[in-house]
Structure formats: C-alpha cells, structure tokens
Amino acid sequence: MNVTQAVTSRRSIRAFLDKPVDMDRLRTIIETAGRAPSGGNLQPWHIHVLSGEPMARFKALMRERLAEAPFGDGAEYAVYPEPLGEPYRSRRFAVGEAMYERLGIPREDKAARIAWFKRNWQFFDAPVGLFCHVRRDHGPPQWSDCGMFLQTLMLLLREAGMDSCAQEAWAVHHKTVREFLDVPAELMLFTGMAIGWRDPDAAVNGFEVARAPMEEWARFVS
Numbered sequence: 001m002n003v004t005q006a007v008t009s010r011r012s013i014r015a016f017l018d019k020p021v022d023m024d025r026l027r028t029i030i031e032t033a034g035r036a037p038s039g040g041n042l043q044p045w046h047i048h049v050l051s052g053e054p055m056a057r058f059k060a061l062m063r064e065r066l067a068e069a070p071f072g073d074g075a076e077y078a079v080y081p082e083p084l085g086e087p088y089r090s091r092r093f094a095v096g097e098a099m100y101e102r103l104g105i106p107r108e109d110k111a112a113r114i115a116w117f118k119r120n121w122q123f124f125d126a127p128v129g130l131f132c133h134v135r136r137d138h139g140p141p142q143w144s145d146c147g148m149f150l151q152t153l154m155l156l157l158r159e160a161g162m163d164s165c166a167q168e169a170w171a172v173h174h175k176t177v178r179e180f181l182d183v184p185a186e187l188m189l190f191t192g193m194a195i196g197w198r199d200p201d202a203a204v205n206g207f208e209v210a211r212a213p214m215e216e217w218a219r220f221v222s
Contacts (some may be wrong), residue, residue, distance in 0.1 A: 001159050002059055003155065004128060005158075006155040006156075006158040006159050007155065008159050009158055010155065010164075011099050011198070011205065011209075012156055012164075012165045012166065012209075013124070013163040013164065013165050013194070013196075013198045013204030013205055014099075014119070014124045014165055014194075014200070014202075014204045014205065015057055015124055015125065015199040015204050015205050016123075016124055016125050016126040016127065016163070016194065016196035016197060016198060016199055017196065017197040017198070017199050018127075018178070019127065019188060019196065020066065021051065021063055021127050021128050021129055021195065021196055023051060023128075026049070026128065026159065026195070029153065029156045029157060029160060030049065030153060032152075032156055033149055033152045033153035033156055034149070035152070036145070036148045036149040036151075036152040036153075037145070037148055037164060038142075038145035038148065038149075039141050039142070039144075042138075042145065043136050043145045043149075043152075044094040044134055044135060044142040044143070044145050044146060045132055045133075045134065045145070045149045046132070046133040046134065046135075046183075046187055047133075047182070048130070048131045048133070049128065049132060049182050050128065050131075051127060051128070051129075053086075055123075055129060056154070057106065057121055057157070058129070058180055059123070061176065061180060062094065062121045062122065062173070062176065063122075065082045065173065065176050066121060067116055069120070070114070071172055072172035072173040072174075072175070073166065073172060073173070073175050074167075074172055075171035075172050075174070076171065076188050077188070077190070078169065079168045079169075079171060080092070081198060087212070087216075091212070094210065095209050095210075098118075098207050098208075098209070098210075099204060099207060100113060101114060101207075102203050102204060102206060102207040103128045103203060103204055104203075109116075116117055116125070117130040117189075119171075120167050120169040120170070121169070121170070121173060122212075123167075123192070124165060124194050125198045126194035126195055126196035126197055127195075128194075128195040129192060129193070129194060129195070130153075130192065130195060130209040131170065131177055131181065131189060131191075131192050132149070132150060132189075132190045132191050132192075132193070132194075133148055133187035133188060133190060134146050134187065135186055135187060135188070136183065136186055136187070136188050137186070142188065146190055150191070150193065150211070151168060153193075154166070154193075157195060161194075162195060162196065162197060163196065163197065163198040164193055164195050164196075165193065165194040166167070166191055166193050167190045167191060167192040167193060167194060168190075168192075170189060170191060170192030171189055171190070171191070174188070174189040177189055177192075180204075182203065188216050
C-alpha cells in the first residue's frame with residue numbers, strides 16, 4: 001500500500017472485529033509515527049495505549065461512569081466553537097445524518113442516537129485504545145503537532161491493514177481517564193483513538209463521507 005492508498009482508504013471506523021492486535025507490531029507502528037514533524041522538534045504528544053486486561057477494566061469502569069454521568073464532566077476545551085458558522089456547521093450536520101441514516105436511526109429517535117453515541121466510550125469494541133494528552137501550557141502549534149502525529153499513526157495503521165477512529169468525544173471524560181492512567185496534572189486530554197480491525201459487514205463502516213471540492217479551500221497564486 002502506498003501513501004495515496006493509505007490516505008484514500010482511511011475511514012473513521014466505528015465497528016471492530018473481535019480480533020487481537022499484535023502489540024509488538026503496534027509498538028513499532030507507534031514508534032514510527034513518532035517521526036511525525038513538530039515545530040522546533042518539541043514532539044509534544046504524550047501517548048497512553050490500553051489493551052488486554054487493563055483495557056477490559058477500563059471499559060468496565062466506563063460503563064459504570066456512563067450510568068452515573070453519561071456525558072462526563074465536560075471537556076476542558078471547546079471541541080467545536082459556539083456558534084459553529086458555515087460551511088462547517090452544514091458539513092458536521094451532513095456527516096452525522098449520513099451515519100445515522102446508514103444505521104437506520106431517525107432524527108426523532110433521540111434515545112437510540114444517544115445510545116449509539118455512547119459506544120464512543122467503549123472504543124466501538126476495538127481491542128486497543130489510545131489517548132493523546134498535551135501540556136496545558138502548550139498552545140495551538142503544539143496541538144497541531146499532535147494532529148500530525150495522529151494522522152501519521154492512522155496512515156501507518158492502514159499500511160498494516162488496521163483501522164482507527166480518532167475520538168475527541170473522550171475529552172468529556174478526562175477525569176476518569178486521568179484517574180485510571182494516573183496522568184500528571186500538567187497534561188490535558190486532547191483525544192482518544194480506537195485501534196483494531198474493521199468489521200467489513202457493519203453498516204456503520206459502509207457510508208462515504210463527502211469532501212468539499214478543492215476549489216472551496218485552496219487558492220493557487222502563480
């Protein structure tokens with residue numbers, strides 16, 4: 001698989017097979033992702049990887065927490081600006097509606113939509129979960145660096161035949177993540193990521209996410 005194939009085949013996968021991930025192989029992939037660029041070579045990402053028995057315990061803890069407080073403690077940062085202007089609001093709405101249509105969950109069935117959304121906090125049944133933290137005193141450039149690390153990781157996973165789903169939804173459960181992983185106070189949870197093998201038969205993995213034409217976001221001056 002070349003880079004273009006990795007880019008065009010990458011999806012946010014929301015249903016995974018009950019198939020283990022070779023952790024030695026994943027360690028190599030994550031180490032390689034550490035070659036991602038960062039301003040001043042700061043390498044500001046702080047990564048925790050959950051699998052096996054600790055992952056099972058964490059998922060069980062999350063089920064308890066979801067019963068108590070489904071939407072956690074609130075994120076420590078705004079995942080989306082409020083209000084979200086156009087065309088971004090329409091793009092976000094369209095991808096959500098496409099997903100729920102594929103799942104057969106109508107807009108008026110709020111309970112079913114919430115129940116589905118809660119699957120975020122079980123990593124969509126993926127065998128591996130990853131968390132990316134960033135220092136609180138770091139700014140937008142370092143957050144951008146973390147994004148480059150995560151994108152590099154997702155493309156390397158595709159090269160290895162695996163899939164992923166970046167999940168900023170984890171930001172609202174930052175306290176539970178911090179307590180379980182004993183994360184230092186100076187770090188802030190940026191995002192989680194589900195990692196594993198996509199379920200090819202799951203309806204939710206079958207919908208295409210539209211992309212805006214290049215003319216909407218690129219200008220060539222020559």
